[in-house]
Structure formats: C-alpha cells, structure tokens
Amino acid sequence: MDMQPCLATLLESIVQRRKAAGLSQAQLANRVRYQPSYLSKAERGLLGVPSQSLIGAIDAELNAGGRLVELRRHAWLEDKGSRAGITWPRTLEEVVPTDRRQLIVGGSAATVGPAVGPEPPAPVSSPIGASRRAGGAIDLSGRWWTAWQTFRDGEEIHSAQEASLEQAGAKIHIEALTRGLSSEEGGYLWWGELQVFDEEIIMGWYVSSDSPVRSKGSLFLSLNPHGDRLTGRWVGLSYDGMFIEGWGAVARDEQTSLALIERLKKQYPKVA
Numbered sequence: 001m002d003m004q005p006c007l008a009t010l011l012e013s014i015v016q017r018r019k020a021a022g023l024s025q026a027q028l029a030n031r032v033r034y035q036p037s038y039l040s041k042a043e044r045g046l047l048g049v050p051s052q053s054l055i056g057a058i059d060a061e062l063n064a065g066g067r068l069v070e071l072r073r074h075a076w077l078e079d080k081g082s083r084a085g086i087t088w089p090r091t092l093e094e095v096v097p098t099d100r101r102q103l104i105v106g107g108s109a110a111t112v113g114p115a116v117g118p119e120p121p122a123p124v125s126s127p128i129g130a131s132r133r134a135g136g137a138i139d140l141s142g143r144w145w146t147a148w149q150t151f152r153d154g155e156e157i158h159s160a161q162e163a164s165l166e167q168a169g170a171k172i173h174i175e176a177l178t179r180g181l182s183s184e185e186g187g188y189l190w191w192g193e194l195q196v197f198d199e200e201i202i203m204g205w206y207v208s209s210d211s212p213v214r215s216k217g218s219l220f221l222s223l224n225p226h227g228d229r230l231t232g233r234w235v236g237l238s239y240d241g242m243f244i245e246g247w248g249a250v251a252r253d254e255q256t257s258l259a260l261i262e263r264l265k266k267q268y269p270k271v272a
Contacts, residue, residue, distance in 0.1 A: 003045045006075040011045055013071055017062040032057035033179045049075045051143060053162060053254060138199050138227050141167045147257035149246035152186045152239050158261055160254045170196045186239050188213040202230060228252060231260055
C-alpha cells in the first residue's frame with residue numbers, strides 16, 4: 001500500500017530492528033504488552049502513524065535509543081502537514097535522540113522508553129476528544145486510554161490500558177488493546193458493550209477475553225461536555241472476589257487517564 005515516506009521509514013526500521021533482535025511479531029507484542037494482531041497492523045501501516053505509547057515501548061524493548069520515537073515524530077509531522085498542504089522543513093538527519101525516563105505505570109516505576117513531550121502543534125487546529133457525526137451527535141470512535149482503580153490481595157492497584165472504541169449510533173463496542181499489567185500482576189484483556197444516553201451518561205458491561213480470567217462487570221461513566229474524557233465507576237467480579245468496585249477513567253492519553261483516577265479519589269474520599 002502507498003504510504004508517506006517518513007511513515008515507511010519508521011515501519012521499515014521497526015521491522016529491521018525486530019528481526020535483528022531475533023524476535024517474531026508475536027514475541028515483540030508480548031514483551032510490549034500489545035496484541036500480536038495489533039502490532040501486525042501497525043507494522044503494515046494499517047493504523048496510520050502508530051501511537052506514541054506503542055512506539056515508545058518498542059523503542060525501549062529494541063534498545064533503539066530514542067531513534068524510533070523521533071522517526072515517529074517526523075511521521076506525525078508529515079501526516080499533519082500533508083493534511084494541511086504543508087511540507088515541514090526538516091530532515092531526519094537533524095534528529096537528536098532524547099534521554100530515557102522513568103514513569104509510574106501500574107503502581108510501580110518502570111523504564112518505558114525515551115522522554116517524549118507533547119506532540120508539536122499541528123499547522124491547523126483540530127478538535128480534541130470526540131468528533132461529531134452529521135447532525136451533531138457525538139462520536140467516540142477511536143483509540144483511547146482507560147485507567148482503573150482495582151485491587152489484588154486487598155492492595156490498591158492503578159492500571160492503564162489502551163483501548164479501541166467503535167461507535168454505531170448510541171452503541172459502542174470497546175476492546176482493550178493492551179494488558180496494562182503483566183499476567184502475573186493480574187493484567188488481562190477484555191471487551192464490552194456500552195450505550196450512550198443523552199450524550200451525557202454511558203452505561204454498559206465488560207468481560208475478560210482471556211479464557212483463564214473470570215473477571216466481568218458493569219460500567220457507569222459520565223462524558224465530559226468537551227467529549228475528551230469519561231469518568232465513573234466499575235463494579236463486578238475480579239481477582240479479589242464478587243462485588244469489587246473502583247473508579248474508572250477514559251482519556252486520549254495514558255497520563256491523563258491515570259491523573260483522573262487520582263482526582264476522583266480526592267474529590268470523593270468517602271467512596272471506597
């Protein structure tokens with residue numbers, strides 16, 4: 001398939017580095033905690049410019065020293081520029097790899113890749129959060145980050161997972177793309193169905209798609225008026241037993257989703 005030069009360079013570099021490391025797609029996907037089918041689509045360019053979180057994880061796993069992250073930045077700039085009819089006056093040779101950093105993920109410190117600041121502003125303004133279909137109805141389709149306050153052996157855990165939302169009318173299919181935590185820590189993949197009420201409240205259910213895991217339950221979320229985040233509660237069967245509940249949040253990036261959990265805990269301290 002035809003693709004823009006910078007994106008082609010990024011994807012070719014990923015494949016070359018993966019093969020040089022002696023890893024299959026499935027092996028690399030397992031190490032960076034993404035579904036193999038998702039990584040396969042990313043490598044073939046079917047997802048457009050891959051997410052910053054995916055490339056950061058791959059960069060760290062393949063010891064690319066920030067090179068893949070910078071290649072993605074150029075692919076992102078190229079994509080935004082082409083949509084606006086702009087060619088960015090940059091060359092890949094000008095790239096200086098950034099340093100690695102520590103992030104708090106799933107309640108513990110983990111090296112996840114090069115430091116990456118916010119994406120540079122696009123040359124034209126674009127809406128943040130949800131788009132709107134014809135007639136003005138909100139459309140939440142796309143890739144989001146979900147964060148959950150959960151528990152294991154009585155200890156509180158915060159995990160974040162990238163998820164795909166596909167909306168058709170008032171119905172939404174949601175599916176986790178990453179585990180967030182390792183299987184040993186209690187991470188699992190899941191999917192569910194939601195329904196939008198009055199473009200304000202979203203209710204539904206979720207169930208584990210990992211056969212050994214029995215977790216399942218209900219979701220009640222409130223949609224921010226700007227359409228860029230959802231916050232609410234989950235209740236269901238989890239590792240610690242029946243009727244476990246906690247806060248949940250959905251946002252366009254991992255850090256925001258986790259920050260929303262902390263904000264909810266401070267706003268409603270009496271809620272378990």
